[in-house]
Amino acid sequence: MKKISKMLLSIGKTINKNRKDLVFRLSLVGTGLFLSTTNVFAAGVDEQAFKDLIDSFLNPLKNSILYAIPAAAVIAIAIMAMRNFFKNEEQKEEFDLIGKIIKTGIIAGLAQSAALVLKIFGVV
Known part of the structure; x- marks a missing residue:
């Protein structure tokens, strides 16, 4: 049961x-x-004023991205170099510091150029 x-x-x-x-x-x-x-009625909304308000908040962020990308790359490279400095000789040989620095620089360069091109054409 x-x-x-x-x-x-x-x-x-x-x-x-x-x-x-x-x-x-x-x-x-x-x-x-x-x-x-x-149905959505937005007859009394001034679209241009709304776009200007949004742009006033977004423009400083867009401009700071152009400075943040290289700064982040420099910080990442500095961290990698400091970690490599405190490793012993065997670990230093296994870790390709120059290759990692070059890859980080290439990625930062591509991100910077993409952000710059998008800013030039007014996409962002």
């Missing part, structure tokens, strides 16, 4: 869990359908 009651309780818990999942999913679908059919 105890086995049957435990089995029925586990089945009930599974059904409740599945039912909760189903109700949650249906509510999400219903909300999505409602929002997709709702």
Whole structure:
């Protein structure tokens, strides 16, 4: 009798869990359908003023990216050099410091040039 009651309780818990999942999913679908059919009215919004407001926050971030990329590369190279300085001779031979510095410089150069090209064309 105890086995049957435990089995029925586990089945009930599974059904409740599945039912909760189903109700949650249906509510999400219903909300999505409602929002997709709702009309949005923005007649009184000045779009240019809104764009200017957003640009006033984003322009300093865009400009700082041009300085952050080389600074991050220099910091990364300094950390690699310091780690290499404290290694013993066997570990120094295994670790290719010059290769890592060159790769870091290439990646920073590509990121910098991509950011610069995007800024020139006004994408970012």
